[in-house]
Amino acid sequence: MRLLASTDLALRVLMRLSTAPDQHVSTDVLARELVMSRNHLHKIVQFLTEAGFLRTVRGAHGGVMLAMPADKIRIGDVIRRHEQNQSLVECFRSDGGACTLLPVCRLRGMLAGAQQAFYQHLDGKTLADCVASSGAPTHELPKPARAREAERRGA
């Protein structure tokens, strides 16, 4: 079971912005801190803004910030909206797929129920629950796990 890589990145953007909810952050700074390409980030910011989770601050020193308090952003909502065009299996596609068993199949309903259980679990969690209270200082974000491992090995 996999989520889109861009769903993962969208959640990271929201988590980073939740650490300083009253400040706007430039996309250059976000891209650098979260180690993602500006092109990917641009698409993700566009989705999050259109979905109402972010708002943009225009101008030379502009950027993006949360559009609502972190405890109002449900993780289930973010993932559900970003994954809405994904099909869990072939028969979930809008064209129905090509499975020969479909007319006698009850598996589809079971899988839909399991998918609903996944989202229901995350509907009870908000962005505010995601970041440990020790905080993530905006100028001292931890290094990626692979970088730490490389350092440990003396690379």
Next chain:
Amino acid sequence: MRLLASTDLALRVLMRLSTAPDQHVSTDVLARELVMSRNHLHKIVQFLTEAGFLRTVRGAHGGVMLAMPADKIRIGDVIRRHEQNQSLVECFRSDGGACTLLPVCRLRGMLAGAQQAFYQHLDGKTLADCVASSGAPTHELPKPARAREAERRGA
């Protein structure tokens, strides 16, 4: 959210075999009925056999059949085993990924909980629950949805 296409196909193989649990079916017949390549089917049968869900009957008229009653095969078990090397998001990978937020992140635990809710839903369902009681006659499997649609349009 997506499952592997091969997980979907593995479930179809089990569903097809559950319609005639006392008979073995050749892989040629299975590939034709389920409209999948023999190469894909071979890998799926290998997985299902190694996992203990299928057994093979050798010989010129050999084939495969369920290794246990359909009501003993839990759908959650089949999917969990086939997807065991998949990572829901990057930080679920065995190398930990490269997310800079990991040390302060509680999202990972939430996502693991949601994944568990998905599988728990399917642990309560068995292969016997998957096929409607109207049955799927082995020689009269329904046509794929797209083929039916093409016929409807007079193609």
